[in-house]
Amino acid sequence: MTPEVIGPYIKSSYSGQNNNCLEIAATSDGGRAVRDSKNPDGPSLRFTGTEWHAFLRGVERGAFDD
Structure with missing residues (x-):
């Protein structure tokens, strides 16, 4: 069973206005x-x-940096 979305979808404030996020x-x-x-x-x-x-731990540790 797929879990239900219970909160609104949130876009990062860093995204800008181009809807490319x-x-x-x-x-x-x-x-x-x-x-x-x-x-x-x-x-x-x-x-x-x-x-x-x-x-999130991977992001914090730089696992996805170039």
């Missing part, structure tokens, strides 16, 4: 849903809370 919302299982701001009615990617926190 991702939006993130909380889900009912403590995870996050991610969608393309250009296609709000399209599909979203779903991550469990554990997956989302692992991603």
Whole structure:
């Protein structure tokens, strides 16, 4: 069963006004849903809370830097 999106989708304040970004919302299982701001009615990617926190730890540690 796919967890329900329970919060509004939020776009980063760093995104600007060109709608070329991702939006993130909380889900009912403590995870996050991610969608393309250009296609709000399209599909979203779903991550469990554990997956989302692992991603954030990777960002903080520079795992995705060039």
